Amino acid sequence: MPSFFKKKPPKDKKTAKEQKKPAGSSPLSVVLDENLAVIKDKTGNSTDIIIRRLNHSPRFKTEAAIVYLKGLTDSQTIQEIVIESLMKSDPVETRPSSMQEMIEGYLPLGNMEPVKDWETLFQALMSGHTIIFADGYSEAMSTSTEGGERRSIEEPSTQRAIRGSREGFTESIETNISMVRRIIQNPNLWTETMTIGRVTKTKVTIMYVKGIARDDIIEELRSRLEKIDIDGVLESGYIEQYIEDQAITAFPTMYHSERPDVVAGNLLEGRFALFVNGSPFVLLAPVVFVQFFQSIEDYTERFYISTALRFLRVLIFFISLIGPATYIAATTFHQEMIPTQLLVAIAAQRESVPFPSFVEALIMEVTFEILREAGIRMPKAIGSAISIVGALVIGQAAVQAGVVSPAMVIIVAITAIASFATPSFGIAISVRLLRFLFMISAATFGFFGMILGFIILVVHLSGLRSFGVPYLSPLAPFVPADINDTFVRGPLWADRKRPAFMSGNNQTRQGEDTGRPQPDQSRGMVTKNEGDDQ
Amino acid sequence: MEKVKITPYQLFALILLFELGSALLVAIGIEAKQDAWIVILLGMIGGLLLFFVFYRLYCFYPDCLPTEYIQKIMGKGLGKSVAFLYMMYNVYVAARVLRDFGAMLLTFAYIETPLFIANTLMILVIVYSVSKGIEVLARTGELFLVFIYFLAGSGVLLVLFSGVVDLHNLQPVLENGWKPIVKATVKETIYFPFGELIVFSMIMPYLRDSKKIRNVGIIGVIVSGISLMLVMVFNLSILGVNLTARSQFPLLSTIQTIHVADFLERLDVYFMIALIVGGFFKISIFLYAAVIGTANICNIKPASRLTYPLGLVVLFISMTMASNFPEHLKEGIRVVPLLLHLPFQIIFPLLLLGLAFWKNRKKTN
Numbered sequence: 001m002p003s004f005f006k007k008k009p010p011k012d013k014k015t016a017k018e019q020k021k022p023a024g025s026s027p028l029s030v031v032l033d034e035n036l037a038v039i040k041d042k043t044g045n046s047t048d049i050i051i052r053r054l055n056h057s058p059r060f061k062t063e064a065a066i067v068y069l070k071g072l073t074d075s076q077t078i079q080e081i082v083i084e085s086l087m088k089s090d091p092v093e094t095r096p097s098s099m100q101e102m103i104e105g106y107l108p109l110g111n112m113e114p115v116k117d118w119e120t121l122f123q124a125l126m127s128g129h130t131i132i133f134a135d136g137y138s139e140a141m142s143t144s145t146e147g148g149e150r151r152s153i154e155e156p157s158t159q160r161a162i163r164g165s166r167e168g169f170t171e172s173i174e175t176n177i178s179m180v181r182r183i184i185q186n187p188n189l190w191t192e193t194m195t196i197g198r199v200t201k202t203k204v205t206i207m208y209v210k211g212i213a214r215d216d217i218i219e220e221l222r223s224r225l226e227k228i229d230i231d232g233v234l235e236s237g238y239i240e241q242y243i244e245d246q247a248i249t250a251f252p253t254m255y256h257s258e259r260p261d262v263v264a265g266n267l268l269e270g271r272f273a274l275f276v277n278g279s280p281f282v283l284l285a286p287v288v289f290v291q292f293f294q295s296i297e298d299y300t301e302r303f304y305i306s307t308a309l310r311f312l313r314v315l316i317f318f319i320s321l322i323g324p325a326t327y328i329a330a331t332t333f334h335q336e337m338i339p340t341q342l343l344v345a346i347a348a349q350r351e352s353v354p355f356p357s358f359v360e361a362l363i364m365e366v367t368f369e370i371l372r373e374a375g376i377r378m379p380k381a382i383g384s385a386i387s388i389v390g391a392l393v394i395g396q397a398a399v400q401a402g403v404v405s406p407a408m409v410i411i412v413a414i415t416a417i418a419s420f421a422t423p424s425f426g427i428a429i430s431v432r433l434l435r436f437l438f439m440i441s442a443a444t445f446g447f448f449g450m451i452l453g454f455i456i457l458v459v460h461l462s463g464l465r466s467f468g469v470p471y472l473s474p475l476a477p478f479v480p481a482d483i484n485d486t487f488v489r490g491p492l493w494a495d496r497k498r499p500a501f502m503s504g505n506n507q508t509r510q511g512e513d514t515g516r517p518q519p520d521q522s523r524g525m526v527t528k529n530e531g532d533d534q
Numbered sequence: 535m536e537k538v539k540i541t542p543y544q545l546f547a548l549i550l551l552f553e554l555g556s557a558l559l560v561a562i563g564i565e566a567k568q569d570a571w572i573v574i575l576l577g578m579i580g581g582l583l584l585f586f587v588f589y590r591l592y593c594f595y596p597d598c599l600p601t602e603y604i605q606k607i608m609g610k611g612l613g614k615s616v617a618f619l620y621m622m623y624n625v626y627v628a629a630r631v632l633r634d635f636g637a638m639l640l641t642f643a644y645i646e647t648p649l650f651i652a653n654t655l656m657i658l659v660i661v662y663s664v665s666k667g668i669e670v671l672a673r674t675g676e677l678f679l680v681f682i683y684f685l686a687g688s689g690v691l692l693v694l695f696s697g698v699v700d701l702h703n704l705q706p707v708l709e710n711g712w713k714p715i716v717k718a719t720v721k722e723t724i725y726f727p728f729g730e731l732i733v734f735s736m737i738m739p740y741l742r743d744s745k746k747i748r749n750v751g752i753i754g755v756i757v758s759g760i761s762l763m764l765v766m767v768f769n770l771s772i773l774g775v776n777l778t779a780r781s782q783f784p785l786l787s788t789i790q791t792i793h794v795a796d797f798l799e800r801l802d803v804y805f806m807i808a809l810i811v812g813g814f815f816k817i818s819i820f821l822y823a824a825v826i827g828t829a830n831i832c833n834i835k836p837a838s839r840l841t842y843p844l845g846l847v848v849l850f851i852s853m854t855m856a857s858n859f860p861e862h863l864k865e866g867i868r869v870v871p872l873l874l875h876l877p878f879q880i881i882f883p884l885l886l887l888g889l890a891f892w893k894n895r896k897k898t899n
Contacts, residue, residue: 333643333644334643334802334803336800336802337800337801337802337803339796339797339799339800445644445647445655446643446644447643447803447806448639448643448644448652448655448806448810449655451806451807451810451811452655452656452659452810455659455663455674455678455810455811455814456659456662456663458674458677458678459659459662459663459666459670459671459674462666462670462671462673462674462677463666463670470673472673472677475676475677476544476672476673476674476676476677477541477543477544477672477673477676478541478543478544478676
């Protein structure tokens with residue numbers, strides 16, 4: 001009996017290992033018909049798999065066949081290059097020893113690899129490669145002929161910029177990578193691709209600038225990606241949720257962007273980018289809190305304009321976070337803090353309203369959230385109906401009916417516009433959620449509750465990390481050198497260093513001489529002396 | 535010890551917020567009438583001297599928490615009990631500040647709310663923050679320091695624009711000579727707020743750059759002393775001596791004199807933020823010191839496991855330490871400085887320093 005127990009566990013392990021190994025990883029057969037039968041069998045004889053037999057190819061002394069997926073491949077390449085060169089090439093006298101040898105000299109295509117087992121074969125086939133079989137060889141050739149219909153490069157719809165590139169990422173990972181490569185033309189721009197998703201086998205590519213990005217962060221990223229074992233990756237958001245530092249938080253610890261220029265800018269600061277096939281949103285990390293208040297245009301405008309805009313965004317953040325809460329706290333607990341005339345006006349408005357201001361605010365905020373949700377889901381053609389219903393029926397009629405006070409409508413409207421104006425959707429959506437918590441705390445404990453809520457918020461943010469980088473840096477911990485790209489933006493020529501936490505040892509990004517531009521006055525263009533005389 | 539490090543600037547922020555914590559809100563040194571601001575400056579000098587005592591002790595054992603080096607200096611048994619007394623002192627002072635804070639909040643804004651509710655909410659937030667560790671607390675401090683000074687700056691501007699500052703209220707300087715000033719210093723300001731810096735000897739070992747502790751401490755004490763003095767000067771010159779002395783919260787009365795453009799008035803929220811944020815940091819730092827100290831004495835790992843129980847203890851003590859606010863105040867003025875602050879802030883540290891000198895000299899010989 002003891003021996004029975006001892007032997008059993010290893011046996012289990014073995015079977016588990018065997019089960020883990022996909023069934024298709026067995027080697028290919030030598031007989032062409034057998035191979036084709038396996039393909040038909042494994043794919044359930046799917047109609048979009050095209051098997052083209054080449055019975056009288058002079059190139060092959062025997063029978064051959066090409067297999068590809070309609071729609072994923074470029075049919076022009078297949079017809080004009082693959083089939084034509086296979087059928088028209090000169091006959092050979094001796095039969096080559098391997099497929100590779102036979103085809104290499106004749107097929108004018110860039111990427112060609114011999115395939116020996118079914119697993120890699122199916123993966124290649126499913127990603128749009130064309131597989132060439134020939135009778136008598138236990139291997140096949142996979143040639144890259146990806147193509148088919150894809151969305152073309154369009155202007156990004158989520159991160160618009162008035163001044164800046166008009167390119168936005170598409171769903172194709174190759175296109176997306178090439179768009180960044182076009183901006184950073186440097187061999188140090190490294191990429192690494194892996195497949196994630198047991199069923200979807202989605203391509204995920206890490207991109208970083210070697211020498212700027214911190215190696216330990218990249219290593220950490222790799223290990224986090226390798227741990228992911230799910231059946232499907234449909235969007236970069238799936239990956240994001242598996243590799244975040246902290247899942248229990250309302251705040252995004254990774255940035256996503258639709259713009260190649262944003263990705264390039266972040267790569268240059270030492271971050272890494274994560275491309276996921278099928279998603280136009282590229283993930284960026286490690287990120288810090290202040291980054292969500294920045295826009296690509298900040299760097300193209302002069303610094304004082306950008307700084308003013310960034311302060312505006314901080315104001316927007318606070319309005320959308322505590323706007324309704326402040327109103328509730330002031331009208332419920334701290335009436336004495338409202339200036340008398342305003343207090344009289346608010347009291348007169350609220351006279352006919354049957355609800356306490358918390359309920360009033362809650363009704364309006366929830367209504368607004370419903371409107372917003374409806375606006376996203378509705379077809380564009382009837383989108384204007386939403387604004388009519390929202391503005392006229394709910395806004396005006398509710399006030400006239402005496403259900404809500406006009407002041408409340410104003411507060412909710414300002415809050416709504418403020419939350420739309422937040423440059424990053426990731427932060428706007430978390431603020432939307434936190435706003436309700438602040439409203440509750442204001443309704444129960446007035447400003448005391450709000451300040452306590454604010455302290456908790458700051459403590460929570462201070463404790464967050466994104467790939468080991470403190471979320472509130474460079475504000476806390478305070479890094480004086482990095483402060484000129486936070487809520488303020490110093491002039492570009494003064495921004496000599498990369499963010500200290502991201503970029504390890506390679507921090508200098510400008511030469512010492514690139515200081516403030518001061519053109520020589522000797523060219524006769526600057527009339528300083530005349531001015532002095534006056 | 536936790537394996538965390540804080541930067542010199544973070545320590546500076548914590549010292550400043552800690553010092554301003556509750557001292558900002560009450561009239562310290564008002565016994566000396568219009569010379570209260572001189573009392574604060576003298577207290578600051580006393581605070582600097584005390585800080586040097588704590589710092590010298592730290593220099594003897596830079597890698598140890600005080601709870602450890604007390605045991606090294608005094609021997610295992612005695613040292614452990616003294617260290618434990620210190621932790622009890624920390625818990626008690628945390629509870630005192632919590633009670634102060636709760637009572638103030640209720641008297642000025644939430645008259646009908648029970649004290650227990652206010653204190654519970656506060657201690658919950660504090661426990662949450664302390665359980666996150668000193669690093670997070672320090673970062674929070676960094677941000678709130680800027681926030682508080684921004685508020686203070688705008689407050690000063692508004693007060694000046696309101697045109698209520700009358701520096702004549704500060705005259706005559708030294709009306710009754712130095713005697714009442716020194717008396718007030720020795721009786722009050724040297725312990726509160728400056729002597730309370732003793733709690734930072736629990737935090738000093740966490741500093742990344744141990745050479746900078748001295749400078750950071752000196753600058754922190756001086757900046758906080760000058761800030762407190764400026765607040766006192768504003769209080770006195772706006773309200774006058776009588777009103778400052780009689781007002782429960784001179785700073786609140788000062789803020790309420792703001793009247794700009796017929797719109798900016800009754801900015802009580804300024805006072806409330808100063809009250810809550812200051813109270814938060816003061817209690818947090820005491821509680822944190824108590825938590826890591828107790829964990830160190832009793833060998834509990836990780837230390838943050840003690841946060842919730844000790845927080846509960848602080849809450850309980852804060853509720854039961856006095857049956858009403860006048861009693862609490864009387865204890866605070868008559869009993870605590872003499873029986874608690876004097877031995878724990880001055881006598882014990884001096885004793886320890888003497889022993890440490892003696893022990894280390896013996897070692898070198």
